[in-house]
Amino acid sequence: MDSCLKGKNALITGSSSGIGKGIAIALAKEGVNIIVASRNPDPNVIKEIQSLGVMATSLSIDVSKESQITKMFNNTMKKISILDLFINNVASHWDEPVTKITTKNWFKVINTNLTSCILACREASRLMIAQKTGNILIIGSTATWNPLAGEATYRISKVGVSSYMETLAVELAPFGIRVNLLTPGGFNTPMLDKLDPRLKNQTVKREIPLKRLGNTEELGPSAILLLSDKLSPYTTGSELVVDGGLKLRPLPIFNNNELIKMNS
Numbered sequence: 001m002d003s004c005l006k007g008k009n010a011l012i013t014g015s016s017s018g019i020g021k022g023i024a025i026a027l028a029k030e031g032v033n034i035i036v037a038s039r040n041p042d043p044n045v046i047k048e049i050q051s052l053g054v055m056a057t058s059l060s061i062d063v064s065k066e067s068q069i070t071k072m073f074n075n076t077m078k079k080i081s082i083l084d085l086f087i088n089n090v091a092s093h094w095d096e097p098v099t100k101i102t103t104k105n106w107f108k109v110i111n112t113n114l115t116s117c118i119l120a121c122r123e124a125s126r127l128m129i130a131q132k133t134g135n136i137l138i139i140g141s142t143a144t145w146n147p148l149a150g151e152a153t154y155r156i157s158k159v160g161v162s163s164y165m166e167t168l169a170v171e172l173a174p175f176g177i178r179v180n181l182l183t184p185g186g187f188n189t190p191m192l193d194k195l196d197p198r199l200k201n202q203t204v205k206r207e208i209p210l211k212r213l214g215n216t217e218e219l220g221p222s223a224i225l226l227l228s229d230k231l232s233p234y235t236t237g238s239e240l241v242v243d244g245g246l247k248l249r250p251l252p253i254f255n256n257n258e259l260i261k262m263n264s
Contacts, residue, residue: 001230003224003230003231005027008031009033010033011035012024013038013061013088015089016042016045019139025049025217027224030224034055035079036059037090038090039060039061059072066119070123073124073127082133083127086134090112092108092191094109128177129177136168137179137182138180140165141184142186144183146249149259162239181238183242185243187215187218189216209245212244218242226238
C-alpha cells in the first residue's frame, strides 16, 4: 500500500547509525528527503540515502545543548521549505549503580535523552503549527518495562519521554499534528554493543520470546505506518512496541552478589 510519503521532508536526530539510520533508509525508500542530524555525521550514510534517489544532507548537532537544537531547526529550514516529519531518535547511555549516580552523568543522560526531546519537539511544534501540517515520531524504549541494574537514569529518561509524548499529542491535536511513540526492544545497534556483553549475547536473546535480536531495518515499516497520514490518519498519542515480545519479560542479567558488589 502506498504510504503517500513521497516528496516529504524528514529531520531525524541521531540518524548516522543504529535505529535512526534504519528509519532514515526506510523513509528514503518511500521517497522522503532526509536531513540527518548527528553529533558525528557519517558521509557514507548520506551517500547511501542519496543512492535511493532522494535529497539527503547532514547537520552536525549536539542536542544536549539548547542553542544547538535551535540551530538544528534554523539550518534545517534553510535547506527545505517545509518540515513534514520530525523523528526524535537520539539517545545515550551512561549507566551507574543507584548508590553511585553522579550529577554529571545524571544531567548527561537527562539532557541528551529527555530535555533534548522536549526542546526539539517544542521547535518542531512551532514550525508545524505555522505550516498547519506535520507529524512527530518519538523513539522510546522497553526499558520502561524492563528494569535493569545500573540503568536507573536511562530508564527515567525514557519513562519521561513516553509521558511527554502523550501531553504533546493532546496539545497538538487541534492543529491536526499527530504525535506517536515507536518503542524498540533489543536491536543490533552500536548502543547495545556498549553495554554489558551478556545483555546482547545471552540475557536478551534468552528472554525475547522470538529468540533473537531485531535488525534496525525491521523498525522501518512501523515508522512509516505511524508517520503516514494515509496509513494512520486517526492515530495519535499511541505507542507501537516492536520488541519481539521483550516487554513481557524481566532482564535478570545480574545475580545478587553482583548487585551487592556494584553498590558497595
